[in-house]
Amino acid sequence: MAPYIDEALLDDPEELSRKDSRATLRALASAGAQVREALTLAAEAGIDRLAEHDRPRSVLVAATGGSSIVADILELLAEPGSPVPVQARRNLPLPGWVGPLDLVVAVSLSGRAPGPLAVAAEAARRGASLLTVGADGSPLAEVCHRARGIHVGTGQATRTSSRTALWTLLTPVLVGADRLGLLDAPLPVLQQVADRLDERAEEMRPASEGFVNPAKLLAVQLAETVPVILGDGPLGGVAAARASAMLARTARVPAPFGELPDAASGIVACFDGPYAGLARSRPGTYDEGRIRLGDIDTSGWEPHHFAEPEGELMERRRGPAAESGTGGRDIFADPFLDGPAAPRLGLLMLRDAPVTPPTPASVEAETLTDAVLTTAREAGVTVMEVRAGPGEHVVRLADHLAVVDFTATYLAIGLGLDPSVSPHVADLRDRTR
Incomplete structure (x- = not known):
């Protein structure tokens, strides 16, 4: 039986606020402001100094938990044109090749996450350059200052969670990567990101009624399904990973994810499984x-x-x-x-903006995506599509991330859950201290 989602609650701003104990929706709505504040904090920290030194031999990014997407995004955006390799690392051991010629980026909102902190400390011991993002006065900041690296504070976002402070953590990393020539994220592009995030926050605000609010509509659809999430390419794949993480941590809904073309067969195989519309009925039932x-x-x-x-x-x-x-x-x-009917399988497809003019590769990708969606519909799977708006890569990615973040939060509240507080996560922390 599918869980019950209270659609009336989603259209009651006062009730949404009451059930959202740590103002998750408000924090998500501040994403554009996070970008602008982070740009100021990065400039004040002297991030432009990165351009004064020789380009590093490699860049390693350490981030865990809600911050881990920072590493994924940097890898995504740098991969096509970066002259040096960019690699993600969650924890020790630090690769043996990391040394004085390399740059290590460590990200932790609190500045106390064990993985990034340990990676930064070991990198400093080996003489690697450091760029860190986290709370001022934290252990991570102290490691960076002792190593004469560049530390960017987190300003107002320090009082939130890493899930809702994504752009506070990501923006300085993008600025640093731009200064090093790893990717193209100049100030005008990041200002476009902030503007796009503001537009999405206005569109998906709590006071916006459910029939016109895309995040509320999507939350209701997801609640009626067993969701799987696909991105139609690398950009959509990163967004799909974020959607899966947010649905699990915020709405407590497990959602496998993948990226086309590699994940096509794995996801499509589920269409004739026990949760697909055409595979779960008894002989002789209505077609x-x-x-x-x-x-x-x-x-x-x-x-x-x-x-x-x-x-x-x-x-x-x-x-x-x-x-x-x-x-x-x-x-x-x-x-x-x-007995109650089993919930239907739902496919959430995160699609990039159309390529203009089309290229052979983009046409092939669109053809595969359309084929997967057609197969899903014919199999009785509930299909949901989210298409990014136009713009630079990071602007389009911001589109997707805003939608999935707001959707997961509305879904949690509609299911009667506090999006920011999980008793079982709290129990786990208590048992592992």
Whole structure:
């Protein structure tokens, strides 16, 4: 049985605020402001000094938990044109090749995360250059200052969580990478990111009614499914990983994710599994492939079909799939006698903005994405699509991240959960101290 989501609650700003104990929605809405504040803090920290030195032999990024996406994004954006390798690292051991010619970037909102802190300390011991982002006065800041590196503080975001302070942590890293020539993220582009995040925050604000708020609409759809998430390429793949993490940590909903083209077969194989619409009914049930959202497809029927006795009509409408046990949901099933229906598989496809003019590679990618979506719909899978708006890579990525972050938060609240407080996570922390 699918979990119950209170749609009326999602349209009540006061109730949303009451159930959101640590103002997660407000923190997400501040993403554009985070970018602007981080630009100021990075400049004050002297991040431009990175350009005064020789380009490093390699760059290693240490981040864990809610901050780990910073490393993923830097890898994504730097990979196409970076003259040096960029690699993510969650914890020790630090690779043996890291030394004085390399740059280590360590990110932790509190400045106390064991993995990034240990990586930064070991990098400093080996004489590597350091760029750190975290709370001022934290152990991470102290390690960086002793190593004569560049530390960027986190300003107002220090009082939030790493999940909602993404742009506070990411922006200085993008600025530093731009100064080193690893990627193209000049000030005008980052200002566009801030503007796009502001636009999305306005569009998905709590006071925006559910029928026009894309995040609320998507949250309601996801609540009715067992979700899987696909990105249609590298950019969508990073966003899909973020969506999976946010759904799990914020809404407590597990959601496998992948990236096309590699994950196509793995995800499509689920379409004939126990949660797919055409694979979970009993022999002889109604063929759901002919009914969608209450509309009956009468293509190919003769007028006299409607005059036939019900038994004969149903026999005509049963297809081979139904007779073999692969029909869709039985709309005549009695939930009291037969039990609640299993939730339907849902595919959330995160699509990049169209490439203009199209290239052979973009056409091939679009063809594969469309094929996956067509296969999903024909299998009775609930399909949800989110398309990024136009702009530079990081601007389009910001589009996706805003949608999935707000969606996961609305989903949590609609399910009666506090998006920022998990008793089981608190128990785990207590047991591992």
